[in-house]
Amino acid sequence: MSETIETTPSGGCCGGGCCGMQQQPEQQAQAAQSRRETKAPAATGVHLETGAAVPSATPAAQAGPEHVEEAVAYDGILLSGFGGPEGQDDVLPFLRNVTRGRGIPDERLEEVATHYRHFQGVSPINQQNRDLKAALESALAVAGIDLPVYWGNRNWAPYLDEALQQADAAGATRLLAIPTSAYSSYSSCRQYREDWADALEATGLQATMQIDKVRQFFNHPGFLAPFVDGVRSTVDEARAAGFADAEIEVLFATHSIPTADAERSGAPDLHEWGPGGGYEAQHLAAAEHVMAEAAPGIGWQLVYQSRSGPPSQPWLEPDINDAIDALEARRAVVIVPLGFVSDHMEVMWDLDEEAIETATEAGLWARRAPTPGTDAQYVGALVDLVQERLEGRPVAERKAVTSIPAWYDVCRPGCCENPRLGFRPAIAGLQP
Numbered sequence: 031m032s033e034t035i036e037t038t039p040s041g042g043c044c045g046g047g048c049c050g051m052q053q054q055p056e057q058q059a060q061a062a063q064s065r066r067e068t069k070a071p072a073a074t075g076v077h078l079e080t081g082a083a084v085p086s087a088t089p090a091a092q093a094g095p096e097h098v099e100e101a102v103a104y105d106g107i108l109l110s111g112f113g114g115p116e117g118q119d120d121v122l123p124f125l126r127n128v129t130r131g132r133g134i135p136d137e138r139l140e141e142v143a144t145h146y147r148h149f150q151g152v153s154p155i156n157q158q159n160r161d162l163k164a165a166l167e168s169a170l171a172v173a174g175i176d177l178p179v180y181w182g183n184r185n186w187a188p189y190l191d192e193a194l195q196q197a198d199a200a201g202a203t204r205l206l207a208i209p210t211s212a213y214s215s216y217s218s219c220r221q222y223r224e225d226w227a228d229a230l231e232a233t234g235l236q237a238t239m240q241i242d243k244v245r246q247f248f249n250h251p252g253f254l255a256p257f258v259d260g261v262r263s264t265v266d267e268a269r270a271a272g273f274a275d276a277e278i279e280v281l282f283a284t285h286s287i288p289t290a291d292a293e294r295s296g297a298p299d300l301h302e303w304g305p306g307g308g309y310e311a312q313h314l315a316a317a318e319h320v321m322a323e324a325a326p327g328i329g330w331q332l333v334y335q336s337r338s339g340p341p342s343q344p345w346l347e348p349d350i351n352d353a354i355d356a357l358e359a360r361r362a363v364v365i366v367p368l369g370f371v372s373d374h375m376e377v378m379w380d381l382d383e384e385a386i387e388t389a390t391e392a393g394l395w396a397r398r399a400p401t402p403g404t405d406a407q408y409v410g411a412l413v414d415l416v417q418e419r420l421e422g423r424p425v426a427e428r429k430a431v432t433s434i435p436a437w438y439d440v441c442r443p444g445c446c447e448n449p450r451l452g453f454r455p456a457i458a459g460l461q462p
Contacts, residue, residue, distance in 0.1 A: 067123035069130070069184065070191040070232035073224070073455040077236035084440055086230055086457045088204055088240045090422070091440050094460040098242070098439045101422035106178050106202035107170075108193060108241060109163055110209045110222055113183030114153025114374060120186065121146045127185040131451070145379045155374040156186070158403065159210065162372070165404040169413045175420070180205070182229070184222065190229035198235055205241045206419055207458065208412055210371050212248040214296040214437070215287055215309040219246060220446035223456035230457065243458040244415040245439050248312045249432040252411025253371075253402060254319055260399030261324035261366055268362040271395060277361040279329050281350060282317040283381060284369025286334035289344040290449045297442040306346055315432035317368060329360070332368075335380045350381070351388040362395040372403045 076085035082092035090100040115124040125139040146153060163181045170177060178200065182193025197205060207226060211218040223243070230236045247253050261280060268278050287295075287309060296308010303311045313332055321330050333350040348356070354363060365385055367377050381398055389396035402408035411429075418428055419439070428436040441459025453462040 065187045069127045070228045073227040073231040076227055076455045088242050091242050094440050096438045097425040099422050099424050104204045104206045106197050106205045108205040108207040109179050109181045110207055111159040111183045113186030114155035116152050118151035121151050124186045153375050158372040161404050165409045169409045173413050184225045191232045194229050194233045203239055207241050207243040213312050214246050216291050216446045216448040223458045224454045227455045227457045245437040248316050249430045250411045251429055251431045252407045255407040256402040256405040257320045258323045264364045264397050264399045265325045273362040275328055279360045280364045282332045282366045282368040283335050283350050284313050286337040286345045294447040297445045315434045319432050336376045350385050354388045363389050365398040367401050370401050372401050
């Protein structure tokens with residue numbers, strides 16, 4: 031998604047909302063000179079090997095198994111981010127990329143741009159991914175995995191097609207993609223798959239480069255461990271401030287999405303989810319695990335943020351600000367950005383600014399727990415996901431700690447459809 035428009039970022043650090051915000055003037059000038067303002071054009075099709083059911087996939091994934099239990103000799107990692115502006119001149123072109131094909135005028139985009147301009151036009155998300163790339167490279171080396179990491183973004187430089195060109199120049203033909211997003215939905219999974227298809231067609235590499243993806247990692251213990259630590263320490267801070275357990279409420283926040291999108295998320299043809307689909311179910315399962323580990327007995331709920339679109343269109347609720355206003359018999363709130371892997375504009379603005387302000391106006395003590403960022407436990411989880419595919423680890427041996435088992439390696443047909451936009455060419459999953 032977009033960081034502030036209808037689409038869900040990968041997530042997005044230290045919890046302070048300011049990591050990587052400042053660049054030196056010479057760095058900004060160099061970036062401005064080299065940047066490209068538009069992402070790769072939408073793909074017109076995909077490449078299927080003879081007899082294959084999954085386009086541009088390695089032989090182990092071409093038939094579309096739910097879990098690939100065959101070792102694959104990858105020769106690179108494709109770290110895939112959402113992207114974000116790194117200066118005032120980047121803001122509008124970036125937002126045009128995010129909303130491409132939706133006909134949103136610049137006047138409307140400028141309303142959203144004010145959030146970025148409040149932070150000098152700089153989102154921390156690119157620096158977050160630079161730091162994550164470095165941490166991942168180091169952790170892979172420690173694990174004895176000799177694979178280069180190529181980093182590309184969906185909506186701003188460096189773009190995904192630029193990362194593929196870099197990989198191709200190095201002779202890489204089999205990449206394992208890691209989206210910086212943990213859950214199943216159109217914008218947090220399928221849209222990455224579409225943009226990989228765009229990048230392959232734009233570079234002319236459809237028939238020569240193969241890209242698989244790691245499973246959605248919402249229930250990997252290494253991804254959830256930083257949230258466990260954050261909830262435990264923040265609840266302890268509330269207790270130390272004099273609040274009884276019955277006076278504390280934990281609010282797990284994630285990006286709201288249209289209910290029609292939610293209903294099509296998480297392979298709905300294979301699961302009986304509730305009205306929020308797999309997207310909501312995965313968040314609830316993750317939150318249940320975090321609370322059981324960090325603060326059993328403390329009240330909690332799943333809330334949503336950052337909705338956009340016309341008021342007539344239903345989105346997942348409750349909004350975090352409405353949930354705060356509705357609290358009774360509570361004097362302290364702990365806000366947990368469960369839907370995000372690192373700090374970015376929606377964490378910094380919608381939580382650190384708006385939600386904290388709402389809580390303060392309601393007379394509540396409020397703190398926001400950190401996102402995983404480059405926490406060693408989270409980085410270790412990404413390394414483990416890579417190892418799963420390198421060794422073809424059986425699904426029964428994969429790490430998953432919620433009531434939902436280890437997710438699919440190859441996306442199922444029709445999974446995470448966007449009913450308004452329809453199906454676009456996508457890879458790393460069964461068609462459509």
